[in-house]
Amino acid sequence: MWKDNVKARILVGDHYERIDNRGEEPFNAQEFFVQRANVESKQTKRQEKSKRHFSNVFETLSRHVPSLHLDSRKGEHHE
DSSP: OTTOOSSOEEEETTEEEEOOOTTSOOOOHHHHHHHHHHHHHHHHHHHHHHHHHHHTSOOOOSSOOTTOOSSSSTTOOOO
């Protein structure tokens, strides 16, 4: 933000003056933050989309779970 030398102004007395940016590469903080927000927004949308996709995918058990019963009636065994 302090590197902005395109739109930034300095308060001198009762008025604002442009920053002398001769010899420096132009840097616009507003454009920088807009670009950064767009990149982060795209990443967030991509992550949310993948979460929605993978929430519908069946995940198999990778280990035996002894407390998992397919039959809700306890004590009854079917052969």
